[in-house]
Amino acid sequence: MQEIDPSVYVHPSAQLYGKLSIGEGSSVWPNVVMRAEIQEIQIGRMSNIQDFVMIHTSYDGPTVVGDHCSITHHVTLHGCIVEDDCLIGIGATIMDGARIGAGSIVAGGTFIPEGKEYPPNSIIMGSPGKARVERDNRVANRLNALVYNRNAAGYAEGNHRAWAGQEFQDWMAATRARLKAEIETG
Numbered sequence: 001m002q003e004i005d006p007s008v009y010v011h012p013s014a015q016l017y018g019k020l021s022i023g024e025g026s027s028v029w030p031n032v033v034m035r036a037e038i039q040e041i042q043i044g045r046m047s048n049i050q051d052f053v054m055i056h057t058s059y060d061g062p063t064v065v066g067d068h069c070s071i072t073h074h075v076t077l078h079g080c081i082v083e084d085d086c087l088i089g090i091g092a093t094i095m096d097g098a099r100i101g102a103g104s105i106v107a108g109g110t111f112i113p114e115g116k117e118y119p120p121n122s123i124i125m126g127s128p129g130k131a132r133v134e135r136d137n138r139v140a141n142r143l144n145a146l147v148y149n150r151n152a153a154g155y156a157e158g159n160h161r162a163w164a165g166q167e168f169q170d171w172m173a174a175t176r177a178r179l180k181a182e183i184e185t186g
Contacts, residue, residue: 009152018057023047023067027152036062044069044084048148053077058096066102068145080112083120085138085145100124103138139179146175 018036023045039057044067058079066084079096089108107125154162
């Protein structure tokens with residue numbers, strides 16, 4: 001019932017139950033819980049599900065996280081859709097039937113109520129969450145996802161300091177420039 005790409009890093013303390021799929025290059029960090037008793041959970045490619053995240057489904061629909069997303073610490077996702085290239089801030093909650101448009105940022109602590117939909121490139125904050133401004137966040141959001149992919153590779157090898165040093169800073173600068181060029185040229 002679980003389709004987890006062999007390249008995915010899953011921390012030993014993560015608890016994954018029910019029907020779920022996790023795409024290539026993604027990572028699941030300490031103390032994550034994913035439960036899919038009735039619907040399914042789908043995590044795209046190169047996405048990261050960070051420490052203490054809770055993902056559950058609703059009775060009526062799955063929970064879907066797109067490609068190149070960062071679901072940061074202590075987030076709750078419940079029966080919602082997070083499209084590609086999104087960053088969901090620390091402690092945010094997104095409820096049943098909500099949809100976060102591609103390239104968006106949900107600020108830390110934001111509460112997204114049931115059924116609420118936001119257009120692509122939104123910056124959403126508050127309780128209830130309101131789109132405050134629109135801005136193309138794809139480069140920054142995708143870079144964050146790639147940083148977590150690199151960190152997961154380090155953790156898999158026992159290196160818990162993959163973000164330290166000049167080599168990492170050089171990699172970040174080169175990767176940011178490459179992503180900007182790729183996204184601008186389509």
